[in-house]
Amino acid sequence: MIMHELSIMLEVVRRVEAVAKANGSPKVKTIVLQIGEAASVIPRFIEDCYDAAIHQTTLEETKLEIEIIPAMGRCLDCRQVHHLRDSQGICPTCRSKQFEMLSGREFQIKQIAVEDHYESDQNH
Amino acid sequence: MSQIKIIEIKEGIFEQNNQTAQELRNRLKEDKTLLINLMSSPGSGKTTTLVSTIEALKNDIRIGVMEADIDSDVDARSIDQTGARVVQLHTGGMCHLDAEMTRQGIEALDPSGLDLVILENVGNLVCPAEFDTGAHKNVMILSVPEGDDKPLKYPLMFSIVDLVLVNKIDAADFFDFDLDLFRRRLAKINPEIGVIPISAKTGQGMTPWFDWLKQQVHKL
Ligand SMILES: Nc1nc2c(ncn2[C@@H]2O[C@H](COP(=O)(O)OP(=O)(O)O)[C@@H](O)[C@H]2O)c(=O)[nH]1
Ligand SMILES: [Mg+2]
Ligand SMILES: [Zn+2]
Numbered sequence: 001m002i003m004h005e006l007s008i009m010l011e012v013v014r015r016v017e018a019v020a021k022a023n024g025s026p027k028v029k030t031i032v033l034q035i036g037e038a039a040s041v042i043p044r045f046i047e048d049c050y051d052a053a054i055h056q057t058t059l060e061e062t063k064l065e066i067e068i069i070p071a072m073g074r075c076l077d078c079r080q081v082h083h084l085r086d087s088q089g090i091c092p093t094c095r096s097k098q099f100e101m102l103s104g105r106e107f108q109i110k111q112i113a114v115e116d117h118y119e120s121d122q123n124h
Numbered sequence: 125m126s127q128i129k130i131i132e133i134k135e136g137i138f139e140q141n142n143q144t145a146q147e148l149r150n151r152l153k154e155d156k157t158l159l160i161n162l163m164s165s166p167g168s169g170k171t172t173t174l175v176s177t178i179e180a181l182k183n184d185i186r187i188g189v190m191e192a193d194i195d196s197d198v199d200a201r202s203i204d205q206t207g208a209r210v211v212q213l214h215t216g217g218m219c220h221l222d223a224e225m226t227r228q229g230i231e232a233l234d235p236s237g238l239d240l241v242i243l244e245n246v247g248n249l250v251c252p253a254e255f256d257t258g259a260h261k262n263v264m265i266l267s268v269p270e271g272d273d274k275p276l277k278y279p280l281m282f283s284i285v286d287l288v289l290v291n292k293i294d295a296a297d298f299f300d301f302d303l304d305l306f307r308r309r310l311a312k313i314n315p316e317i318g319v320i321p322i323s324a325k326t327g328q329g330m331t332p333w334f335d336w337l338k339q340q341v342h343k344l
Contacts, residue, residue, distance in 0.1 A: 004251045007218050008137060015133075015140055023131055040254065040280065109133040116129035 005045040009053035016112055017058055026114035028062045037071040037085055038104035071104025141255055145223035148230065148258030157235045158344045159226075159243065160337075161259035163281065166247030168267040169291040171199045172324040174242060178206040180334055185341055188238045190229040192221050192246050199244060209233060220251035223258045239341050249274070253281040261340055267292040268299050272306035279313050287318040289333060294323040 012033070020028050035043050043066050050064045071084040075091040076098035082091060084104065090097055152159050164170050178187050188209040191200040200212040211233045213225060221229075226243060235241055243259060245252045262285045266274055269292060275282045282288070288310065290303065303321060310317055320336065322329040 004219055004254075007220060007251060008254075010218075011141065011222070012137060015135075015137075019131060019133055026129070029128060106136075107138075108136045111130050111132045111134070113128050113130055115126040117126055 005041055006049040006052060008041060009046060009049055012109060013053050013057055013059055015109060016062075019112065020058070020114065023114065025058075026117065028059055028112050028114050030063045030065055030113040031059070032065045032067060032110040032112070034067045034069055034106050034108050034110045036069040036104035036106040038101070039107040041107060043068065067110065069103055069106050072102040073099030074102055075099050138254065138256070141223050144227065145256035145258035148223055148227050149260060152230070152235065152241075152258070153260070153344060155235060156344060157238050158240045158261070158341050159230075159257075159259045160240065160340070161243045161245055161252075161257045161262045162265070163245045163249070163252045163262065163285070164247060164265035164267070165249055165270060168247075168265045168270065169324045170244050170247070170265055171202055173265060173289065173291065173322070174244060175202055175206055176324055176327060176330065177242075177334065177337070178203070178208045180330065181337065182206065182208065184338065185239045186237060188233050188235060188241045190226070190233060190241060190243045192225075192229075192244060209238065215246060218246065219248050220246055220255050221257055222255045226257040226259075240337065249278040249281045253278070253284050260344065261286045263287045263289065265289045265291050268296055268301040271299075272302050272309065275306070275309040275313050282310060282313045282317070285314070285317065287320065287336060290319060290321040291324055293321045293328060294326045 012031070016028060016031055020026060035041060046066065047064065054060050054062060072081055073084045073089070074081050075094065075096050077096040078091060078094040080091050080093040081102065089099065091099065162170050174189060181187065189203045190211055190213055191203065192213045192215050200210050203210040211229055213221065213229045215221060215225065221243065230241065233241065243257060264281060264285045266288055268290065307319055310319065318336065320329065320332050322333055
């Protein structure tokens with residue numbers, strides 16, 4: 001499974017490098033990923049393979065931050081919104097197991113933080 | 125002084141790949157070349173199925189093959205012996221192919237004049253399911269020794285494929301693979317899916333698979 005996360009992270013690295021390049025190739029300080037609790041990747045595995053994924057790329061000194069998005073469901077019977085991890089998928093109000101997913105499957109690159117050289121460039 | 129600036133990306137990890145895949149799919153459709161992505165665990169019988177399929181159909185359909193077997197050209201050689209056009213893709217140990225790698229493979233193969241290109245994906249039931257390769261149809265092979273419970277373990281794979289070939293049915297007596305149970309498990313995940321039991325080795329049951337392929341080529 002680690003291999004799976006690694007190849008996905010290589011994709012992330014490629015994408016972030018492309019975005020950085022399109023923005024004048026600044027130094028990328030941080031990558032922020034958002035991963036839903038019900039996404040098909042495991043945040044800890046993502047962290048484990050991150051160093052390998054950035055090895056010998058322009059992101060070698062870039063830090064990784066992961067924001068976890070809770071998996072929330074809305075009960076189809078009584079409309080109660082519940083956190084699927086705590087409720088185990090069962091509505092705490094009416095015990096129904098039917099729900100629609102509101103969030104939790106996300107797996108996206110939220111943003112990157114880059115060094116902005118605007119002022120120092122003016123001084124040169 | 126350098127300051128920190130935030131660049132919002134807000135884009136799904138697979139979005140770029142999905143876009144490349146869609147472009148490839150459209151282009152191949154315009155050129156009237158059907159691309160099939162063939163997936164399975166290692167050893168389920170992808171190469172054996174390909175070889176007997178090419179042998180059976182080579183007078184009806186012009187077929188090309190892209191081999192993505194990890195770090196080996198054994199498979200490409202067995203295909204080469206059938207006389208079909210074949211390229212070996214070097215995945216560098218990756219556990220799946222993405223649309224960009226597939227696109228490059230198509231360039232290397234040169235699909236002009238081909239009716240059908242089959243991609244033998246890396247042997248793996250997890251990762252290839254997540255990357256759209258740009259294929260028009262996704263087919264997987266599950267072999268009898270692997271067991272009828274695989275849809276429970278790999279729901280994503282079984283939900284994205286159009287057809288499952290249940291291979292090695294010549295060996296059915298030695299394993300407790302329950303085809304009816306398998307179909308029921310599958311129907312829960314993917315009601316649209318087709319199932320064709322075959323033996324790539326003996327040729328048993330291969331005709332419905334050949335017909336399915338010819339129909340897809342025709343429909344494109
Ligand atoms: N008994 C039996 N063996 C098969 C069949 N199809 C493939 N095999 C054998 O299974 C092994 C792996 O097959 P191969 O086509 O290389 O699988 P791949 O890794 O998915 O490409 C080989 O030894 C084949 O001879 C079949 O229908 N019946
Ligand atoms: Mg093979
Ligand atoms: Zn309820």
